[in-house]
Amino acid sequence: MVWRIRSKARWIVPSMASLRPPSISKDSFHCPPLSGFTSSLVGLPKRSLACSDPKNQLIYSAEAGENHSGLLPSVDRVDLFGEMKMRFLSFKKHKYLEEREHFRTLAEAQAPKLSCVLNLQVQEQFMVIACADSRVCPSNILGFQPGEAFIIRNVANLVPPLENGPSETNAALEFAVNTLQVENILVIGHSRCGGIETLMSMQDDDNSSFIHSWIIKAKTAKLRAKAAVPHLNFEQQCRHCERESINNSLMNLLTYPWIEERAKKDMLSIHGGYYDFLNCTFEKWDLDAKNSNVTEKGARYLVKDTMYWY
CATH class of the missing domain: 3.40.1050.10 (Carbonic anhydrase)
Structure with a gap:
């Protein structure tokens, strides 16, 4: 079971990373060093996902950090929801706002x-x-x-x-x-x-x-x-x-x-x-x-x- 989880972790993150547009560098998805507390869940160390820079509070990162259990390897942090946010805002600007009356009609029934x-x-x-x-x-x-x-x-x-x-x-x-x-x-x-x-x-x-x-x-x-x-x-x-x-x-x-x-x-x-x-x-x-x-x-x-x- 341990091997299967590690195997999945290798392909899940790289495949989801394809959501990142090529115009944005990999480094742009990184938060400054994490701050906050360290807690323990089922014996595993867990670091706070809050970024020390307030400007990046909405960035979600996925970092396994130091891992002694062997369950998950360290992975690069990827701002997947940041990409989704950009897509949503693009939809709102180029679709919703341009066809506002149509969407208001849809809201009725x-x-x-x-x-x-x-x-x-x-x-x-x-x-x-x-x-x-x-x-x-x-x-x-x-x-x-x-x-x-x-x-x-x-x-x-x-x-x-x-x-x-x-x-x-x-x-x-x-x-x-x-x-x-x-x-x-x-x-x-x-x-x-x-x-x-x-x-x-x-x-x-x-x-x-x-x-x-x-x-x-x-x-x-x-x-x-x-x-x-x-x-x-x-x-x-x-x-x-x-x-x-x-x-x-x-x-x-x-x-x-x-x-x-x-x-x-x-x-x-x-x-x-x-x-x-x-x-x-x-x-x-x-x-x-x-x-x-x-x-x-x-x-x-x-x-x-x-x-x-x-």
Whole structure:
């Protein structure tokens, strides 16, 4: 356990240090020598994080200091929240203050609407279900602005079927469809998905983790992928399963009666999307809800209107 903590400490801080803009030197994140008291917590020495220079009171530093336990190595102090503060102030200056009336409207109520730039009369309400992976933020990729989309993110962008019981995902679905009355649901998957790779490699009887309990909800996609492309290597099978899992989630949406009813009446459109961040391409398609069937054993899905953006 000690080794694992030390191993994590080596990569967590350097990776987070990438938040620091190149125009700011490493030294600019250092506080003057720490002052204050030394306390003890679980037998470990702990120094006050207060800086002796009042001008730097808002700078948070991470310094392990002298360490006799071997749990954590010394690391450079990095002002991560200082960088976040600069980003927030930039957002406030260049976005919030320039669009103050829009944000005041948003403060009154939530009604996610995506406007067509070419025709401002075209506005549709959107819900997006995307992966929690930090590399594939839907607002960054598709340019969603505040107030345009109700977004939920989870591991591997999964939608569990109704029979699986309550989860944060179907709670968000219920709110978005029944309260906000969104007109579109877009499920976005992506290349090199760690959740799908875990699904493809784990054993079915491995139920010792929260990850397994969640990822196993896409087992149908795994079985379909392995059956469809048994001759391909593991990595290629994972790429196939990533798309298969999206369609599995689209079909699971139809297990909720209040979604199926709206989809059959053309009051709600269900879309799939696949982002390949290695080549920066995006594939988008629609679920043919009227001709897809989730009630029969071996349910089948049909898609239509596939588009490629590259």
